[in-house]
Amino acid sequence: MSETTSKTEITFEDFKQEVLNDYKIATISRECSLLGRKEVLTGKAKFGIFGDGKEVPQLAMAKAFQNGDFRSGYYRDQTFMMAIGHLSIQQFFAGLYGHTDLAHDPMSAGRQMGGHFTTHSIDENGNWKNLTQQKNSSADISPTAGQMPRLLGLAQASKIYRNVRGLEGFSNFSNQGNEVAWGTIGNASTSEGLFFETINAAGVLQVPMVISVWDDEYGISVHARHQTTKESISEILKGFQRDENGNGYEILTVKGWDYPTLVATYEKAAEIAREEHVPVLIHVQELTQPQGHSTSGSHERYKNEERLAWETKFDCVAQMRTWLLTNDLATAEELETIESNSKKEVLEGKKSAWTAFVAPMKEEQLELISVLNSIAASSTKKAFIEKEAADLASIKEPIRKEIITVARKVLRWVVNENGQQELATWITNYTHKIQPKFSSHLFSQSDKNVLKATETAPTYDDKAEEVDARLVLRDNFDAIFSKYPEALVFGEDAGNIGDVNQGLEGMQEKYGELRVADVGIREATILGQGIGLAMRGLRPIAEIQYLDYLLYAIQIMSDDLATLQYRTQGRQKAPLIIRTRGHRLEGIWHSGSPMGMIINAIRGIHVLVPRNMTKAAGFYNTLLQTDEPALVIECLNGYRLKEKMPTNLGEFKTPIGVVETIKTGSDITIVSYGSTLRIIEQAAKDLQEVGIDVEIIDAQSLLPFDINKDCVKSIMKTNRLLVIDEDVPGGASAYLLQQIIDEQNGYQYLDSQPQTLTSKAHRPAYGTDGDYFSKPSAEDVFEKVYAIMHEAKPTQFPSLY
Numbered sequence: 155m156s157e158t159t160s161k162t163e164i165t166f167e168d169f170k171q172e173v174l175n176d177y178k179i180a181t182i183s184r185e186c187s188l189l190g191r192k193e194v195l196t197g198k199a200k201f202g203i204f205g206d207g208k209e210v211p212q213l214a215m216a217k218a219f220q221n222g223d224f225r226s227g228y229y230r231d232q233t234f235m236m237a238i239g240h241l242s243i244q245q246f247f248a249g250l251y252g253h254t255d256l257a258h259d260p261m262s263a264g265r266q267m268g269g270h271f272t273t274h275s276i277d278e279n280g281n282w283k284n285l286t287q288q289k290n291s292s293a294d295i296s297p298t299a300g301q302m303p304r305l306l307g308l309a310q311a312s313k314i315y316r317n318v319r320g321l322e323g324f325s326n327f328s329n330q331g332n333e334v335a336w337g338t339i340g341n342a343s344t345s346e347g348l349f350f351e352t353i354n355a356a357g358v359l360q361v362p363m364v365i366s367v368w369d370d371e372y373g374i375s376v377h378a379r380h381q382t383t384k385e386s387i388s389e390i391l392k393g394f395q396r397d398e399n400g401n402g403y404e405i406l407t408v409k410g411w412d413y414p415t416l417v418a419t420y421e422k423a424a425e426i427a428r429e430e431h432v433p434v435l436i437h438v439q440e441l442t443q444p445q446g447h448s449t450s451g452s453h454e455r456y457k458n459e460e461r462l463a464w465e466t467k468f469d470c471v472a473q474m475r476t477w478l479l480t481n482d483l484a485t486a487e488e489l490e491t492i493e494s495n496s497k498k499e500v501l502e503g504k505k506s507a508w509t510a511f512v513a514p515m516k517e518e519q520l521e522l523i524s525v526l527n528s529i530a531a532s533s534t535k536k537a538f539i540e541k542e543a544a545d546l547a548s549i550k551e552p553i554r555k556e557i558i559t560v561a562r563k564v565l566r567w568v569v570n571e572n573g574q575q576e577l578a579t580w581i582t583n584y585t586h587k588i589q590p591k592f593s594s595h596l597f598s599q600s601d602k603n604v605l606k607a608t609e610t611a612p613t614y615d616d617k618a619e620e621v622d623a624r625l626v627l628r629d630n631f632d633a634i635f636s637k638y639p640e641a642l643v644f645g646e647d648a649g650n651i652g653d654v655n656q657g658l659e660g661m662q663e664k665y666g667e668l669r670v671a672d673v674g675i676r677e678a679t680i681l682g683q684g685i686g687l688a689m690r691g692l693r694p695i696a697e698i699q700y701l702d703y704l705l706y707a708i709q710i711m712s713d714d715l716a717t718l719q720y721r722t723q724g725r726q727k728a729p730l731i732i733r734t735r736g737h738r739l740e741g742i743w744h745s746g747s748p749m750g751m752i753i754n755a756i757r758g759i760h761v762l763v764p765r766n767m768t769k770a771a772g773f774y775n776t777l778l779q780t781d782e783p784a785l786v787i788e789c790l791n792g793y794r795l796k797e798k799m800p801t802n803l804g805e806f807k808t809p810i811g812v813v814e815t816i817k818t819g820s821d822i823t824i825v826s827y828g829s830t831l832r833i834i835e836q837a838a839k840d841l842q843e844v845g846i847d848v849e850i851i852d853a854q855s856l857l858p859f860d861i862n863k864d865c866v867k868s869i870m871k872t873n874r875l876l877v878i879d880e881d882v883p884g885g886a887s888a889y890l891l892q893q894i895i896d897e898q899n900g901y902q903y904l905d906s907q908p909q910t911l912t913s914k915a916h917r918p919a920y921g922t923d924g925d926y927f928s929k930p931s932a933e934d935v936f937e938k939v940y941a942i943m944h945e946a947k948p949t950q951f952p953s954l955y
Contacts, residue, residue, distance in 0.1 A: 280600025307686020342373020529573025645697025
């Protein structure tokens, strides 16, 4: 598909051809929407959500969009993607069908429904491409307004590249910060808090961001009067308009069917954002949605006849057609030819996409039929197997579920027969081949993934002094910022005062306000800044002041960051480090350990739980040599404890996914992490006095956990297991138990029931007593272990109660 171009000086004939090419793209996009809906309703595709009614403003946006720019949009931007040359007709339909081959569906290899667009920032080996030489789209997500926090970071990256020294070697990511981040959002979704949080943050930061609000007056079936005060987002945001009294936004409004004004508006917005680094909001009004919200319903149910008639008249493609005719840019015959050719191209593209989609599955179907007929010949269930083979053969366009279901069903019939091994081998090989099409790339598969990183122990000189542990962090961050010019940190209180626990003391003064920055109280967009910055080659550390505040950002972490590598099949990455602190906090809102919620919501992000600041510093050093995102949870009550100062700051590395045995023992294995370990160590000393020898294992990281299976090796020796943490019952302790008992097969070495010791089910109460009676204490640990040993050896350890 031809890419739109923006020229400063062109002849009338050139102008005419460019405009007609735009019209051709608009008609192709519209035909894709119309035919796409039919494909869903006839059952070839599962669901459709299309960009019809938004074609013309997207053409204007594409004209202003330059190489190096980034889009962070939503699921109606197909025309834009076609206009910048990154979405063909065949690719559109491949995405609709869910084609699992990246060559056919480069957007997500069938992992997202159609309408979710991306470009490839990294190659098949995980290496960055030159992002300044291509037009870029960050991978879409469905949650409404979820694209907004990431947009903030994509824009901020340009500000960093323009103003921070030492980044001259990063020319494949930026051309002196001249890139604009373009956001798109439906008008109803501007009601989401993520939109307002992003709007405010971008106004404060003054970043080159252009937000387009596609306004068709409805959010699904709900009219704008129920969505937005004054029914207009541009009206209620007028206070953000920049003026002589202060920075803010440039706010522009334009009719979505007015092609020439749209082009001029987008050129103006691009110039302001690109040159001045001022955010711009474009409220694109009077748009339509000809087929309703999606294939799940019809808009005739909630729009009256007057509204439907207006939408027919002011349909943007129809209005563009009228404009072309009125201004003698084309004859009716010329436009009819374009429209007719567009219909043909879309129909042929759809057919090609469908043929490519079903072809490999037909081959797999024939392969299994051959196997079934082969084993049927000698089977006592011959008739049944032949019938299954015939039924499978009768499916003209099979899907893989139908193929594998037949194979697994027949396998039950041939147990202990000659054909069992042949069929079992086929099923195993087929699953090995097909499963990765749906499951690969949750984590990086490049040579920079965290499991490739090797441990480097901290070194100490003979006169190593014990210092407040926060100084180990501080001096290690100093080494990091000196070593990596692309590294930066930002968070609440992170800048001027050096974070609430002084782990960044003096860093802002040394490295500047852009690299060590204070931000407002807005956790979701702190995460968004980090995601966007990381997607553009920087190495951000996004600080969430306390672990409990992570709940504000958990949706962004879960839906966006954690799924990024997966939903692009490894063609985009955001190696963001999230820094926070928790454990042994006091009070309902500062309980400090919602770990079960976190680890089960953010699969795709590594979760690291260092027990001290040296371990934490080592994790930061490790992560900066990898290409994956991670959450590092420092122990809040550990900053003032004493630790030795290493001599190899910035170099020592804590291994990820490797547990550490911090006390050997022979009677029982205790697995825990974080601040709770100090309580366990205290209890272990008391237990030793009564003859119970405890082995203590520090998990160190929860995702991944114990890749060397050292826990089960410990259980082979002790034959007993207790998992302790300060999460709620059934939280992270249940996860750890499952990993050890199920994944590591630890059950077979146990002589006693594996148990857990956790906090109470409620939020912890405030104060020292609240902590004691809400979370595991040293006495709880002692008595829990003692009770396990009493059951095993009641004579040696008589009951305490």
